[in-house]
Amino acid sequence: MQDVTLTVNGKTETRRVEGRTLLVQFLREHLGLTGTHVGCDTSQCGACTVILGGRAVKSCTILASAAAARGEVLTIEGLGDEEALSPMQEAFHRHHALQCGFCTPGMVMAAHNMVQRHEGELTEAIVRRELEGNLCRCTGYHNIVKAVLAAAEAHRAVASAPAGQD
Amino acid sequence: MYAFDYHRARSLEEALKLFATLDEATFLAGGHTLLPTMKNRLAAPENLIDISALPELSGIGMQGGVLRIGAAMTHHAVAASSLVAETIPALAALAGSIGDVQVRHVGTMGGSVANNDPAADYPAAVLSLGAEIETDRRRIPADDFFQGLYATALEEGELIVAIRFPVPETAGYGKYRNPASRYALAASFVSIRDGAVRVAVTGAGKNGVFRWEAAEQALMGHCSASRIADLRPESDALLSDMHADAAFRANLVNVVTRRAAEHLGGASIV
Numbered sequence: 001m002q003d004v005t006l007t008v009n010g011k012t013e014t015r016r017v018e019g020r021t022l023l024v025q026f027l028r029e030h031l032g033l034t035g036t037h038v039g040c041d042t043s044q045c046g047a048c049t050v051i052l053g054g055r056a057v058k059s060c061t062i063l064a065s066a067a068a069a070r071g072e073v074l075t076i077e078g079l080g081d082e083e084a085l086s087p088m089q090e091a092f093h094r095h096h097a098l099q100c101g102f103c104t105p106g107m108v109m110a111a112h113n114m115v116q117r118h119e120g121e122l123t124e125a126i127v128r129r130e131l132e133g134n135l136c137r138c139t140g141y142h143n144i145v146k147a148v149l150a151a152a153e154a155h156r157a158v159a160s161a162p163a164g165q166d
Numbered sequence: 167m168y169a170f171d172y173h174r175a176r177s178l179e180e181a182l183k184l185f186a187t188l189d190e191a192t193f194l195a196g197g198h199t200l201l202p203t204m205k206n207r208l209a210a211p212e213n214l215i216d217i218s219a220l221p222e223l224s225g226i227g228m229q230g231g232v233l234r235i236g237a238a239m240t241h242h243a244v245a246a247s248s249l250v251a252e253t254i255p256a257l258a259a260l261a262g263s264i265g266d267v268q269v270r271h272v273g274t275m276g277g278s279v280a281n282n283d284p285a286a287d288y289p290a291a292v293l294s295l296g297a298e299i300e301t302d303r304r305r306i307p308a309d310d311f312f313q314g315l316y317a318t319a320l321e322e323g324e325l326i327v328a329i330r331f332p333v334p335e336t337a338g339y340g341k342y343r344n345p346a347s348r349y350a351l352a353a354s355f356v357s358i359r360d361g362a363v364r365v366a367v368t369g370a371g372k373n374g375v376f377r378w379e380a381a382e383q384a385l386m387g388h389c390s391a392s393r394i395a396d397l398r399p400e401s402d403a404l405l406s407d408m409h410a411d412a413a414f415r416a417n418l419v420n421v422v423t424r425r426a427a428e429h430l431g432g433a434s435i436v
Contacts, residue, residue, distance in 0.1 A: 002171075002172065018169060019169065019170050019171050019172035019214065020167045020168070020169055020170060020204075022201075041205070042202060042205075043198060043202060043268075043269065044346075044347075046266070046268060049268055055242070055271040056267060056268050056271060057268050057271050057272055058268045058269070058272075061197060061198055061201050061202065061272070062197065062201075062272065063172060063194075063197065063201070063214075065172040065174070065216070066172070066174075066194065066197065066216050066218065069174060069216070069218075069219055070218075110267070110268065114267075130266075130267045132266040132267070132348070133265070133266025133267055133268045133269060134266075
């Protein structure tokens, strides 16, 4: 057992865990942040995607101990809530980009990170390529891609708006 | 996963010292092969030594005519490097074709080369380009390094520090991906340096990555796909599994090698 300290959604948390504790287990079982899902547990489906040190990663395939050296963690709980959805969550809602919702936290985190890394400069081809690591078994990808492109467009509009205006 | 103790090394020296003192120890870089293997209980180290943050294993730079890439550089870092794109664009394209974006953010070049999975991408580039594997104790030529499925010339506790790629005149990569895993069903890296053509094939060989010498001879002097239009490797040396039998792989090796020759200075990833 060892102490692992991680900053998750802006809050620094320390828990005593086993060496083999995965980041996703740390989030779900030790911090109670169950928005991050475990789908396949084999690094294929992407339901466990969180952002670690500014990059989307699969939290089922990173040890919590190793994550501690790689920067801050952002999970779906840190992105927005029911009162104030993040732009990506809003776009998923508006474009009906989910049905059962199981893959959605991972999709939203991967998509959020994609828009950030590309500064909103996305095409359908890039979105489809960069969502290869996220599987959805009910909606299909059509509306998900639409939602990501809409959020990217909104991101560009905000980025190009003149500063200092109310 | 069976229980183990986790150790984070802060320097190459500390990593080697930990390995020498701990029982049943294994190095952990990105862990994107090791952790799934441990989850399946196919590996059960008692101690993991995290080497992903070692400064000695970091960085991408030119030394003479050699592109030196630190072993702990992620696939994403290699794919996004402007230096790699300028010097060996096929290598950048290869790195960008591994797994998916989340995997590329964590998986490392050194980990892939040390593991020598028969369907991994990097071994094809390392072997075709005649790279050297720089370890904590020596430099190993690629031709001596890969020794069959998951087998390499690395000794117990020997750690890859960097891979040294001589910059070729040009190179191309042709890959046919398994659509589920995105590992190569067959992939071919063709490079030309000092007038010599080297062709290395991954994903297809029974013994892992191999040089396809018949194609090298056919392409010598004029690296044109038409010269190997009817050339196929012997199928009894090729893998046969649920994804592709040996005869199909023999044909695929022909297809991806032709595509590599047609995409010198880049890649064809399908």
